[in-house]
Amino acid sequence: MKSKTKHSIIKSTIFCLFLIIASCSSSDNETNSQNFETAILGTWNLIEYTSTRTTAETGITETSNGGDFNYTIEFTNNPKFINTNGSYVVDVIQTNSQNQSNSFFYQINSNENQQEGVHIGEWSINNNNLITRFYDIEPNEPGSYELSSQIIELTNNRLKLKIDNASSSSENYTVTGTTYVTYER
Structure with a gap:
């Protein structure tokens, strides 16, 4: 040849x-x-919440860790909706550019009448990312935004999500950092 x-x-x-x-x-x-x-369908128990977030314009860095978890998240299929129930506490340490710290905590409380947490409302999956809306009271209120959470682990018993906190940036604030949320069945 x-x-x-x-x-x-x-x-x-x-x-x-x-x-x-x-x-x-x-x-x-x-x-x-x-x-x-x-x-992803079904009910999951929250076991981990950690977040680091820095706002460039203020020079403030927040480190948050969840605890006292008694919180579930349920993914339904028809409609594709997230239901949350229970509570957890988030301990926050804020450090400014002069290295001065302030600490506080807040509690997430969720039930059928008041949905609270990182992931609430309608959901979809696109390119291995969980897509939801992030909001306080209404999905389209000022300051709400589409939240894309990378699915870094999804097995029969474990769901781990990674959020790039830059998604919460606005025209007035530049945010960096990462949030991790882990659930188990």
Whole structure:
């Protein structure tokens, strides 16, 4: 066989393998999203909440850790809605640019009449991210925004989400940091 013919066959084979691998990767991502939508359904118990958040304009860094967890989150399918119930405490330490600290705590309380927590309301999954709205009272109130939480672990018994706190930035504030939320069944 001539060298040019061998070279053409090798190039064609490599190109075909690339197409097969690319099409498998694409369908794997679609399958993961579909599997995530099924696997996430049901009730989960909050076991971890940690967050670090820095606001550039104020120079304040907040470190938050959750505790006293008695809080559940339920993902329903029809409609795709999140129900929360129970409570947890968040301990916050704020440090300013002069390295002065202030600490306080707040409690999240949720029931069928008042939904509170990081993830509430309608949900969807897109590109292995849990998509919800973040708001205090109403989903479209000023200051509310779409929250994208990266699903870093989803098994039968464990759901771990990572949030880039930059999503809470506005035209007046630049926020950096990361929040991790972990649930178990």
